[in-house]
Amino acid sequence: MSDRHTLEADILIIGGGLSGSLLAAQLLRQPIGRRLVIVEPRADLGRGEAYSAVELGHTLNANAARMSVDPDNPDDLSQWLEQHIAAGGWPESAEQGLPAAELFPPRSLFGRYARQRLAQAQAAAALHGSELLHLCTEAVDVQLEARGVRVWMADGSRCLADRVILATGMFTAARTSQREGNGLNTLAVDPWDVATMGGLDPDGRVLIIGSGLTMIDALVSLNQAGHRGPVEVFSRHGLLPHVRRQPPAWEDFLAADTDLRSPLQLFRALRAQCRLAESRGIDWQAPLDTVRAHIGRLWSQATDVQRRQFVRHVRPFWESHHHRAPPLGAALLERWLVQDRLRIRAATLLAVARDADGLPKVQVRSRGEAQSEWRSGCAVINSMGIEYDWRRVDRPLPRQLLARELVRPGPLALGIAADPNGAVIDAHGQVSQRLFTLGPPLRGQWWESTAVTDVAAQAKALARYLLASSRAAGP
Numbered sequence: 001m002s003d004r005h006t007l008e009a010d011i012l013i014i015g016g017g018l019s020g021s022l023l024a025a026q027l028l029r030q031p032i033g034r035r036l037v038i039v040e041p042r043a044d045l046g047r048g049e050a051y052s053a054v055e056l057g058h059t060l061n062a063n064a065a066r067m068s069v070d071p072d073n074p075d076d077l078s079q080w081l082e083q084h085i086a087a088g089g090w091p092e093s094a095e096q097g098l099p100a101a102e103l104f105p106p107r108s109l110f111g112r113y114a115r116q117r118l119a120q121a122q123a124a125a126a127l128h129g130s131e132l133l134h135l136c137t138e139a140v141d142v143q144l145e146a147r148g149v150r151v152w153m154a155d156g157s158r159c160l161a162d163r164v165i166l167a168t169g170m171f172t173a174a175r176t177s178q179r180e181g182n183g184l185n186t187l188a189v190d191p192w193d194v195a196t197m198g199g200l201d202p203d204g205r206v207l208i209i210g211s212g213l214t215m216i217d218a219l220v221s222l223n224q225a226g227h228r229g230p231v232e233v234f235s236r237h238g239l240l241p242h243v244r245r246q247p248p249a250w251e252d253f254l255a256a257d258t259d260l261r262s263p264l265q266l267f268r269a270l271r272a273q274c275r276l277a278e279s280r281g282i283d284w285q286a287p288l289d290t291v292r293a294h295i296g297r298l299w300s301q302a303t304d305v306q307r308r309q310f311v312r313h314v315r316p317f318w319e320s321h322h323h324r325a326p327p328l329g330a331a332l333l334e335r336w337l338v339q340d341r342l343r344i345r346a347a348t349l350l351a352v353a354r355d356a357d358g359l360p361k362v363q364v365r366s367r368g369e370a371q372s373e374w375r376s377g378c379a380v381i382n383s384m385g386i387e388y389d390w391r392r393v394d395r396p397l398p399r400q401l402l403a404r405e406l407v408r409p410g411p412l413a414l415g416i417a418a419d420p421n422g423a424v425i426d427a428h429g430q431v432s433q434r435l436f437t438l439g440p441p442l443r444g445q446w447w448e449s450t451a452v453t454d455v456a457a458q459a460k461a462l463a464r465y466l467l468a469s470s471r472a473a474g475p
């Protein structure tokens with residue numbers, strides 16, 4: 001099929017985080033002999049950015065009952081966790097006195113669970129002649145050829161595969177975004193760099209840019225490192241994530257309302273439901289949580305104008321209300337706010353620099369004010385979250401895929417364009433038979449395309465589609 005230096009595969013998955021590993025596990029469960037290759041620079045598969053966390057206080061943002069990686073068994077994680085704890089794992093969980101299903105496990109532990117589920121699928125697949133090979137490197141280029149897709153790796157190796165899946169996940173703004181022409185990424189501390197946070201002046205002022213869940217992770221690490229100084233958080237809207245509670249079930253009011261389309265209609269209907277819930281003494285989070293199942297449909301039905309309206313007017317509230325903080329992190333935030341140790345400001349970041357003493361400083365303009373001011377501290381932490389616009393991602397693979405016109409930006413330049421099966425759409429509007437994607441690159445297609453349950457469902461659907469389409473195409 002090719003020269004002897006090229007590895008060959010039926011399916012090559014670029015990215016061995018949660019999406020790539022769940023897809024591999026789904027494919028390995030199908031009883032046909034196949035060679036799968038995953039390209040992933042991390043030594044451990046299944047973890048990616050989120051589940052490589054080392055801090056025990058960096059937990060999932062929902063309880064185990066909501067975080068199964070098996071779409072056919074919502075109790076899968078709770079059961080695994082129960083066994084893990086019974087075997088002496090995660091002894092700290094006893095302090096919470098909760099059943100496994102209600103615990104918010106450390107993300108590192110979740111990574112171990114995902115890895116184990118993949119290992120089980122690998123062991124079962126060996127019986128019907130399938131294998132999974134992990135290339136521990138970065139894929140840097142992709143080219144379509146008549147007989148398949150050729151992928152080049154950073155270590156000089158290459159692979160020819162029938163089909164290639166882009167499971168490249170999230171590109172964190174702190175590491176890869178070119179958006180900050182102001183040099184923020186050069187000067188700021190990475191929000192998950194626990195070692196650097198441990199070395200900061202414990203009494204110094206820390207400035208954090210961005211007020212979402214990444215900011216909560218940074219607070220947890222500062223606290224763990226014994227930091228005592230003031231913390232100033234800046235974000236455009238000055239909104240903080242709400243704490244995730246565990247509300248009772250609420251009627252799925254959108255299931256009956258298929259006409260509802262515009263963001264404004266959704267917002268009004270949701271507000272009415274939240275008021276109704278509260279008038280009955282039920283948490284507003286109950287109706288909000290029913291919306292989740294409809295977001296993909298509503299987003300894909302919406303026009304670009306409506307999507308823009310959502311992003312401009314509703315997104316900040318959606319983020320703070322829907323992407324809620326785990327209880328331990330939220331309690332820490334609350335404590336520091338009450339102690340006046342942490343202040344949040346609605347402000348725009350204008351510039352970053354170093355002061356005469358070499359300390360980092362940021363120039364910010366508070367909302368509604370004409371004047372800007374400089375604030376300095378012992379560290380600036382970039383907690384701006386995820387860069388979804390691939391044109392701004394400073395990595396070889398996205399650059400090459402765009403330059404070769406094999407992908408094009410998705411709706412509103414969020415991720416990349418694909419059809420509902422995850423088949424990538426190229427710069428000329430051609431739906432690929434060979435290149436697919438899942439997870440965060442489909443942000444523009446589905447809006448919510450990153451949570452554990454999103455990627456687990458997508459991995460199952462994509463595996464089925466790949467199997468069905470390879471049968472249709474013949475040997």
Ligand SMILES: Cc1cc2nc3c(=O)[nH]c(=O)nc-3n(C[C@H](O)[C@H](O)[C@H](O)COP(=O)(O)OP(=O)(O)OC[C@H]3O[C@@H](n4cnc5c(N)ncnc54)[C@H](O)[C@@H]3O)c2cc1C
Pocket residue numbers: 014015016017018019020021039040041042047048049050051059060061062137138139140167168169170171397438439440450451452453455
């Ligand atoms: C810090 C954090 C916390 C989160 N917490 C939660 C949570 O509590 N609950 C929840 O539901 N969701 C959470 N998420 C969201 C979600 O679970 C993750 O984004 C999920 O891990 C997506 O998996 P992924 O494999 O698509 O992406 P990633 O985890 O980002 O993995 C992608 C992988 O691809 C690799 N890769 C990228 N480019 C290349 C290349 N060119 N060649 C080879 N490999 C490449 C990367 O090394 C990486 O390991 C969190 C996300 C983050 C970032």
